[in-house]
Amino acid sequence: MHIDTDSRIEHLQDRWDLDIGxxxxxxxxxxxxxxxxxxxxxxxxxRDFVAVYKQTILGPLWYLIQPLLTTIIFTFIFGSVAxxxxxxxxxxxxxxxxxxxxxxxxSCLTMTSDTFISNANLFGKVYFPRxxxxxxxxxxNLIAFAIQFAFFLxxxxxxxxxxxxxxxxxxxxxxxxxxxxxxxxxxxxGIIVSSLTTKYRDLRFLVQFGVTLLMYATPVILPISSxxxxxxxxxxxxxxxxxxxxxxxxxxxxxxxSLPDLAYSFGFMLVVLCIGTVIFNRVxxxxxxxx
Amino acid sequence: xxxxxxxxxxxxxxxRLGQIGTGTLSRDINVWWAKARGKPNPMLKIGEKEHxxxxxxTIWALKDVNFTVERGKALGIIGRNGAGKSTLLKILSRVxxxxxxxxxxxxxxxxxxxxxxxxxPDLTGRENIYLNGAILGMTKQEVRRKLDExxxxxxxxxxxxxxxxxxxxxxxxxxxxxxxxHLDPEILVVDEVLAVGDAGFQKKCLGKxxxxxxxxxxxxxxxxxxxxxxxxxxxxxxxxxxxLALTGxxxxxxxxxxxxxxxxxxxxxxxxxxxxSGDLHVTSFHLESLDGQKQMSAVSGEPVIFVIxxxxxxxxxxxxxxxxxxxxxxxxxxxxxxxHYSNFYFDDLxxxxxxxxxxxxxxxxxGNYLVGFRVIANGIELDWPKAFIPxxxxxxxxxxxxxxxxxxVNSGQILLKGIWNSSK
Numbered sequence: 001m002h003i004d005t006d007s008r009i010e011h012l013q014d015r016w017d018l019d020i021g022x023x024x025x026x027x028x029x030x031x032x033x034x035x036x037x038x039x040x041x042x043x044x045x046x047r048d049f050v051a052v053y054k055q056t057i058l059g060p061l062w063y064l065i066q067p068l069l070t071t072i073i074f075t076f077i078f079g080s081v082a083x084x085x086x087x088x089x090x091x092x093x094x095x096x097x098x099x100x101x102x103x104x105x106x107s108c109l110t111m112t113s114d115t116f117i118s119n120a121n122l123f124g125k126v127y128f129p130r131x132x133x134x135x136x137x138x139x140x141n142l143i144a145f146a147i148q149f150a151f152f153l154x155x156x157x158x159x160x161x162x163x164x165x166x167x168x169x170x171x172x173x174x175x176x177x178x179x180x181x182x183x184x185x186x187x188x189x190g191i192i193v194s195s196l197t198t199k200y201r202d203l204r205f206l207v208q209f210g211v212t213l214l215m216y217a218t219p220v221i222l223p224i225s226s227x228x229x230x231x232x233x234x235x236x237x238x239x240x241x242x243x244x245x246x247x248x249x250x251x252x253x254x255x256x257x258s259l260p261d262l263a264y265s266f267g268f269m270l271v272v273l274c275i276g277t278v279i280f281n282r283v284x285x286x287x288x289x290x291x
Numbered sequence: 292x293x294x295x296x297x298x299x300x301x302x303x304x305x306x307r308l309g310q311i312g313t314g315t316l317s318r319d320i321n322v323w324w325a326k327a328r329g330k331p332n333p334m335l336k337i338g339e340k341e342h343x344x345x346x347x348x349t350i351w352a353l354k355d356v357n358f359t360v361e362r363g364k365a366l367g368i369i370g371r372n373g374a375g376k377s378t379l380l381k382i383l384s385r386v387x388x389x390x391x392x393x394x395x396x397x398x399x400x401x402x403x404x405x406x407x408x409x410x411x412p413d414l415t416g417r418e419n420i421y422l423n424g425a426i427l428g429m430t431k432q433e434v435r436r437k438l439d440e441x442x443x444x445x446x447x448x449x450x451x452x453x454x455x456x457x458x459x460x461x462x463x464x465x466x467x468x469x470x471x472x473h474l475d476p477e478i479l480v481v482d483e484v485l486a487v488g489d490a491g492f493q494k495k496c497l498g499k500x501x502x503x504x505x506x507x508x509x510x511x512x513x514x515x516x517x518x519x520x521x522x523x524x525x526x527x528x529x530x531x532x533x534x535l536a537l538t539g540x541x542x543x544x545x546x547x548x549x550x551x552x553x554x555x556x557x558x559x560x561x562x563x564x565x566x567x568s569g570d571l572h573v574t575s576f577h578l579e580s581l582d583g584q585k586q587m588s589a590v591s592g593e594p595v596i597f598v599i600x601x602x603x604x605x606x607x608x609x610x611x612x613x614x615x616x617x618x619x620x621x622x623x624x625x626x627x628x629x630x631h632y633s634n635f636y637f638d639d640l641x642x643x644x645x646x647x648x649x650x651x652x653x654x655x656x657x658g659n660y661l662v663g664f665r666v667i668a669n670g671i672e673l674d675w676p677k678a679f680i681p682x683x684x685x686x687x688x689x690x691x692x693x694x695x696x697x698x699x700v701n702s703g704q705i706l707l708k709g710i711w712n713s714s715k
Contacts, residue, residue, distance in 0.1 A: 016298075016395040022388055040425035047422055051413045054454075125408040127385035128426055285388035288381070289306060 028281070033129045040128055044136035049143065063147045067103060071096040078221050087223040087254040090164050093156060094252070098220035100152045101247045104145040105182040105240060106211050111137045112190025113207050116198045116287055124288050130280070134191055138183045145179070156251065167253025171246060174262075178243050181265050185239060188272030195276075195283040219244055224256060236261075239268035295397075296478060296509050297360040297383075302392035304353040304378050304533075352378040353389070354533045365500070365510040367524030367541060369517070369548055374530035376513045380404060380482050383511070398477025401427055405482075407467030412456035416447055416466060419455050423470045437473045445469035472499045478509045497522060516620075517545050517588070517683050518658030542685070549587035549683055560664075563678035570608060571640070571673045573664045575600030576680045581649075588683040589653045591706050599646040599664060611637040611668045613646045618661040618679065625660070625704060629667070656706050657686040 079091035086094040242261035384402035424434040527544040529537040578586040614629035661679035
């Protein structure tokens with residue numbers, strides 16, 4: 001008996017490195033763990049970047065072709081055929097600015113929303129911080145965005161040389177903030193959707209559709225000034241609106257920009273991230289039982 | 292600080308049927324609607340009712356499991372399919388969370404629930420080593436330090452910069468295991484990894500795991516291969532329907548497990564496809580010791596009696612020869628032996644009885660085997676049941692040197708024993 005007590009005390013005093021239990025702190029993102037997995041995140045980025053364009057002829061050139069084609073199509077259909085207004089900006093630059101910045105948000109959201117389903121096999125066999133996957137997606141897309149952004153700047157230069165009058169201004173300095181906002185929104189919404197898709201696969205199809213729909217509710221194609229008054233509240237409620245508008249104003253000098261609107265986007269992002277974290281932590285613990 | 296590196300306390304895991312969701316909203320509504328009308332859940336698979344430790348709508352994959360593991364020990368985990376072994380490993384690997392209870396662990400834990408997890412076919416061998424290493428928890432520096440060792444172990448040096456989709460399946464598995472084997476965790480959790488690859492590769496894996504425990508690390512090993520369990524583990528946990536049924540020394544627990552699982556096996560011979568004239572049927576099979584005691588496993592190098600039960604439906608059978616074959620668990624034939632090889636025939640058979648064959652020194656190494664039967668008379672097939680009966684072989688002091696599980700890893704399928712000397 002005496003010995004038993006001793007070993008019990010000793011046992012309790014042990015320092016355990018890992019305690020696997022049923023409940024976790026739902027608001028804890030375990031960022032320390034994520035930081036220690038930074039090598040893994042970078043390798044995921046590398047994998048996604050390298051693997052996507054293996055066995056393609058044009059390779060990474062696709063990063064330039066995609067926004068270029070979209071812009072050309074938009075310019076043709078919405079600009080030349082439908083003759084939609086563009087706040088007096090060159091149509092090509094107007095659509096390209098919208099496309100480039102929208103693509104970052106849209107691909108962050110759609111790719112993140114697939115996290116659990118497309119990695120089910122991997123997640124089912126080995127543990128690593130699950131957030132490593134969505135975070136690596138944000139970084140992969142950031143690289144693509146950087147390339148496309150530089151491409152956009154090149155076209156800006158071309159248009160200026162050919163006599164267009166653009167007004168790039170000090171709001172450009174906010175670009176990193178815009179990127180952070182989009183990354184946060186994309187990540188937050190993405191992990192909410194991806195957590196819910198472990199239960200309801202239907203959502204996967206809704207996401208594709210929803211993102212396209214959301215694009216039309218964002219001034220990517222139609223400037224705010226031309227939106228019908230009845231629908232204006234939708235545009236204003238959309239947290240992506242201030243981001244696209246600010247970006248366009250900063251580099252092309254047309255549109256609106258307002259700090260309260262950006263603050264609204266920021267608040268929206270925080271709420272989405274909090275909800276996302278809670279749902280993610282709940283699902284992460286047991287999703288293998290449902291997938 | 293005590294020597295305990297894993298402590299499992301009241302660990303339970305429940306799977307809730309019908310509340311988990313079925314994958315689509317419409318089906319969930321379907322289930323909910325059936326429940327509301329008092330009908331059974333339409334999404335339950337037939338036969339699931341009998342499965343596991345069930346409690347209303349809940350299946351307890353693990354129920355109140357308690358045990359501890361000491362540093363440097365290899366612990367075996369056995370049990371039938373669905374006994375909760377894999378669930379335990381999944382909880383320890385943090386793939387899924389327990390419903391209640393705690394598992395506490397000291398040091399880094401690495402789990403090998405599958406080799407090659409996270410390999411990307413388009414990336415080269417080198418890129419995959421880094422990626423797979425990182426997924427398993429290694430830093431870039433650690434992988435870089437071990438790269439040469441890993442490549443040498445996997446024997447793929449000349450293909451290091453080829454995409455792994457061009458690899459043969461053997462190279463793929465070797466590379467995957469090599470990465471995992473060089474993880475150097477304090478605790479290694481292994482689940483049936485040995486089920487893949489050829490015999491040589493399996494032995495290599497076993498050897499590597501043996502080395503790991505010798506270096507003072509702890510291994511948790513789940514397997515259906517009793518021979519491998521015997522080689523590697525000093526202590527074994529037996530799970531049955533989510534509960535810890537027995538824990539103790541390897542030999543005792545393995546014996547107990549075989550005894551309980553043997554009860555179902557006579558059924559196979561009576562309800563299987565068979566060919567032959569049907570004048571006689573092989574109906575049962577078991578092992579006996581020399582003093583007539585029923586035995587659950589054969590012991591390498593020791594005498595054992597094969598007892599083959601039969602039903603005889605004919606009065607005229609003469610010159611009957613009884614044969615049995617022994618196969619690996621992959622059904623590769625290792626040995627065929629008919630009584631007429633030894634010029635022995637059975638005549639004047641009673642309506643039912645047993646054929647007996649005493650093998651003075653059973654020559655197979657520890658492991659799981661399969662036994663098949665065929666009975667002929669005058670070149671005519673009387674009965675050939677198309678079913679294999681599992682046969683487990685365990686090891687005692689085969690070489691008579693008082694030390695019985697150090698050699699088996701490198702011993703091959705059949706054990707030899709001879710008298711050595713040298714001459715000038």
